[in-house]
Every structure is written in C-alpha cells, then in structure tokens.
Amino acid sequence: MITEGYGNMTTNVSTGKSSEKYGYFLGCVMPAKMPWAEKSTMIVAKHLGLDFDYMKETLCCVRPGPWKTIDPDAWLTLTGQNLALAERQNVTLVDTCNGCWQTHYEVAEELREEPEKMEMVQRYLDKYGLKYSGKGKVRHFLQVLYEDVGIDTIKSKVTRPLNIKVMRHVGCHARKLGNDVMPRYFDEILKATGAEIIDTPLDLMCCGLLVFFADPKISIYRNVFKKFKVAQDLGVDAIVLICSGCYDQFERGVKILNDEGDPTGQLKDFDIPMVHLSELLALSFGYKPEDFGMDVFRTTSTSNLIAKVMEGK
C-alpha cells in the first residue's frame, strides 16, 4: 500500500493486492429493496479477487437520525452490537450504504477516543456474550475498490465499455472524508466502466431522506423531483448511486410521483432508471443483466438501459 497526499487529505492508493477478509454489511434497504445491487456487489467483489462474503446476523446499522435523538448511548451500544459481530466473525466490516458506513465509522471512532463510552458499551454487550475491543476495521465499498483493489486493476477487468450517459448521485455522507476521497473514487470507478458522467450543479444536493421526516414537501418536491427533472432534461440513460439510503428516498419519490403526481408541475412522467455502481461494474466486466436480476423489482424500468448496453452502440 502506498500513501499519497491529495490537498490536505491523505489517501491510500492500492498496489493491486489485498489479503483482507471482508464482511459485507447489508443493512436494512439493500436486502429488501435492492437485490440486484446486492448480487452485483457480490459478483464484482469476487471478480476482483477479493476475499469477500456476507457479514452474518447483522441488524440495522443503527440509524443515527432517530436513535441519536432518542439516546446517544443507545446509538453507541446498538451500533456496537454490529461492530462486535464483525470482530467475532473476524472480518473487516464493509458498507455500501453511506449512512451505514457513517454510523459504523463514527461510533468506532468515538469509542476509540472515549474510554468511558467504550467501557459502557462493553458492559452492555458483555451481558449477551458479545465483545467489542475496538480493533475491528470499518470500510466503505468505494475504499475497498479504490484503495485495496486499485483503479488500474478495475480498468484492466473492463471487457465491455459502457456507451452510456449518466448523472451521478454520490450522496452526502460519502463526503465525510472530503471530496477528494470517496466522491473522487466514485467518479473514477464510474468512468472506468466507460460511462460518461454529465456534470450538473445539483450533483452535491442531498437526496432529502432525513429532511422527509421534518418537511416532506421540501424533501420530495425540491430535492428528489428537481434531480429527476434535471436528469430527464439532460436525457441521461441512468442515475448512478451507491447509497441504499439515497435509493430508498428516490424510490419514495417515484412512488409519490406515481400515486399523487407532482403539484409543483415540474415533473410529469419519469422513467430514468436508478442503478447501483456495482451493476455498471458487473456489466462492464462482461456479466449479463440476468446474472444479477437487473430487470427485476425495479422502481423504474431498466429495459432501455439494458438494450443500449447490450447493443453496445
């Protein structure tokens, strides 16, 4: 592993080899709403030669929004339960959801820095036969791909460059370590698939998930619908994301649009597929859409996108 500096950030750039054992933390949304993303992530990880399997027995991450508000100690302890499971299974915990990653990352950091909190969490977990020492590692899938596998290795695996135009949605919590880390990884990996990223001034705008609980109209009409409208006006083939929380919110937006319409009048029909970065990677590696159920259980149809990718035009 080589360490390189980018501005005031430091990132690890891969030499292309990783001997780590990874445990995929699914969270709540991925297994219930995005099976195509779950499968394609597993395919991509295996194709890249990673020792990558499911982390088992996992619970909700737990969501910082409601839980930190109810009781910060409960948030630390219940997240500690997942971190303890990762240690027991002897895996590096890997998140694809930005929200799950932020929870795991922040709790692991806080418990390392505050021995009293660590002692409290250990006391609660000990009662149920769970141990957390703080040694386990937490990684975002983007970090695994970029820092452990390496962009050159990813590029070398691309056998079917995708001739598509996409709008990206990296998500807010992926920016926690700065724009030069995960948002850049996302872009470089996405470009490696051959996809053309269309930049928009709304790329940094939040999906509105947490806002929904306070003001649903701002959350849906001014965040989701606005993004959808711009994607539609640009004529992109897909909106690409990695965060399950953002997908959950976009799915909610589509359902609201279909059930209730758009009283702001900015959006009528919306049929642009929302796809996971892993799906595009899998396609670019030569996998078929049916290998991971790309047309199954979708909020918006992927038929046109699949046809375009398979035609290769």
Added chain:
Amino acid sequence: MSEKQPDKNAKKQIDFTIRTENAAASNAESASMKSWVRLFDAAKKITSHKQEEEEQRYPWRRPFSSAAPDVAKPSLKRDFELGLVYPITDEVSGARKACNLDPMPPTAHQFPDQAEKKRKLIQDLGVGEIVTFDTQKRVYDY
C-alpha cells in the same frame, strides 16, 4: 420578412434552480402529501394515547409530545421487533430468488437471536421507557 426559426442546434436550456417559487409550488405547499398523512395515520394506530380525544376533553392541557416522533414510529417499531427497518416479505423473497440470491438474507431476518439480543439491550438501556413502547402490547403508550 420571414419569421425567425428556432435554432435546432441551440443547446437545450436546463433549469438548475433549486427553489420553486411559482404559483404551482405555492399550491403544492398548501396541499397535503398523502404518503405523509398515511405515516401519521399508521403512527396513530400503534399509539394508545389519543391526543385528539384528549384535546376535546381537556382543551387547556398542553399536548403530550413523545420522544419518538409520530412520523418515525412505524419504522422504529419494526426496528424494535425485527432488528431491521424492512421485513422480507414473500414478494421480496421472490425478487431475491430472481436475482440469484438466497430468498432470506443472512441478516437478523434469518438470525432472530440477534434481534432478541437487541430487544433486550433496548430494554436495558431504558429506550422502551423513553419512547413509551410496550413490547407486550406492541404499541406506544404515547
């Protein structure tokens, strides 16, 4: 003089402005979002205390405010009971199979022991009391 023809090569104008300050948006502000209302209705169904009835009987009494916001109550209840926010229904299992996955994910859905540990931790931490969730009746007191 011939009428000016639109330039076919002109770049399409895309409105990137985020604020929607027009009449339609104002109407939208006053309209109720049905999905939002449904969340509150779902919260009422799982709450013993009937705030509206109390307001009728005791109009001067300050409304009770729960630590669990109404809008979050349904998802928190699922979290308390399943250990996760979303269940794996038959429809989801079918979709998972169609995606070449195990119909049941290796999460607490498949390992209810972990969800049970989480429920006990929640009780130990006093969260049930804070949010007034009655695990026996499976409803919020308030």
